[in-house]
Amino acid sequence: MPIIPSPSLTVVGAINVDLTARVERAPGPGETVADGILQRGPGGKGANQAVAAARLGAAVRMVGAVGDDLDGRGVRAQFAAIGVDASGVQTADAATGTALIVVDATGENSIVVCAGANAEIDPTALGIHRGAAVLAQLEVSDAVISAAAEAAGFLALNVAPARPLPPGVLERCDLVIANETEYAQLPEVHDAALLCVTLGADGARLYRRGELVASAAGVATTVRNTVGAGDAFCAALVCGLLRGDEPEAALARACAVGAAAVADDASQPALDLLDTYGDPA
Structure with missing residues (x-):
């Protein structure tokens, strides 16, 4: 894969407002x-x-949907401030999605998601450029996942929350990312072309057609909130692989980014450029 210093990535998935109670x-x-x-x-x-x-x-x-409401307008403004292209974010009749989150003193969480506009994404109007690098998750409909897979030139799928994949999607995946629970629930992904299994504080492993090709240790940190850590890890791993990092280096950087996310209270933690997390070698 050619080195891409600043990779281009289309993310397809849910957009929520998080209401978090810290207890x-x-x-x-x-x-x-x-x-x-x-x-x-x-x-x-x-x-x-x-x-x-x-x-x-x-x-x-970003490809997804929000409501025509104050929350939806706030999300669009935030994307603009960060530099995320939100031209693929649809406006649905439903309210912007909401997640109700409880986080305890150890950083562990429980979440109830009210899908709202996320359940109303029009799969025929995703506007994904043919051959784009796509990162998706399973908080949106099967029809949206299938349409994204059909358009993608490179497809990374975070199988969260775990559920059976739409027909033909797994065969199109260049990378599948699962935590230990999702890995146990979805045996069909075990022989994926490239599979990353995250192990929480113990790091992560990367498998190619079931054979271990790379592993990385966890990075010690102070746990504040685990909600956005897996998402930050996914973003870091995909960005590293897209720009041509060796699997071991990409995995180690992703673990470092995940650790930085765990130490932040926010679901969308403050992060630095990928290379800031050092040369794992």
């Missing part, structure tokens, strides 16, 4: 806890990955 301890079933601190900010796996990729140095185009 000392998450409530159990039927329980109320009263020490919450409420935070409001941008989120959604697609938007998180698009913003992370842009902050890491990629030229990014």
Whole structure:
């Protein structure tokens, strides 16, 4: 793969507003806890990955949908400020998607997603340039995933949240990214052309057709919020591979970026350019 110092990437996925309650301890079933601190900010796996990729140095185009509401206008303004091309973001009749998040003192989270406009994306109007490098997740419909896969020249798919993939999509994937739980739930991805399995604090592994080709250790950090860490990791790994980094180096940088994201309170953490995270060699 040729070296692309500043890769171009189209991200297809969900755009949300995150309502986050930070608590000392998450409530159990039927329980109320009263020490919450409420935070409001941008989120959604697609938007998180698009913003992370842009902050890491990629030229990014976002494809998704928001509502014709205050939240949707705020999301568009934020994309413009960061430098994400939002010309592929549709305006739906539904409200902008919302995620209700509880984060405890250890950084662990539980999330309820209200899809809203994310469920209304028109798969016939994605406007993906034929042959584009595409990063997608599974918070949008099968029809959208299938249309993105059909147009992509390079397809990276983060199989989160885990569900059976639409017919023909796995065969078109150049890279599949899964955490340990998703890996266990989706045995069909085990022999993917290139599969990254993330291991949380223990790092990540990269497999080609089931054979281990690279591994990277986790990076020690202070855990503040795990919500956006996986998305930052995905963006970093895809950007590294697109620009021609060797798999071991791309994986190690992605782990370093994920660690930086965990140490940030936001779902869309502040990140530096990819090379800032050092030469893993």
